[in-house]
Amino acid sequence: MELHLIASRVLGVIPRTPEQFHATFDHAMSVLSDEPTMRWSCIALIAAGVGLALARRLIPTLICVLALGVTSYVWLQVSHVREGVILYTFSPDHGLTEADLLAPVVVSISVLLWLIGQAVWRRRGPRQTYRETRTVSVTSS
Secondary structure (H helix, E strand, O other): OOHHHHHHHHHHOOOOOHHHHHHHHHHHHHHHHHOHHHHHHHHHHHHHHHHHHHOOOHHHHHHHHHHHHHHHHHHHHHOOOOOOOEEEEEEOOEEEEOHHHHHHHHHHHHHHHHHHHHHHHHHHOOOOOHHHHOOOOOOOO
8 A cells, every 4th residue: 555545544534623523532532431451551651751741851751761662562552452443454463543543643742842841941941949049148256
């Protein structure tokens, strides 16, 4: 299958009106409420993405990247229960589904927000702590 056909199938599942979005959202929430493993892995994936978006230092960023990678892998394994519309079939047993698109979307959004946050943080500079800004006056008697 050619790339433009794959792209048209992927873009075809994106809701275009508020009514379509509402119906898609309601369906996704009903699936997540029926499947607790999917619900918890989705929450973990989004939490890892938010953690990466908010991380500013090296070690927390690396921990969040690792957490995002692990939760993305877990989501791809857990989402096989209820995957949604098949967008592309690689073989009779493997294909790309709506549920598989959540991990790249969360990763992309969190990396974009992390980059924006890094740019803002570098521009403003790290904030001084209260202890650094406090002046201590020592009087000798």
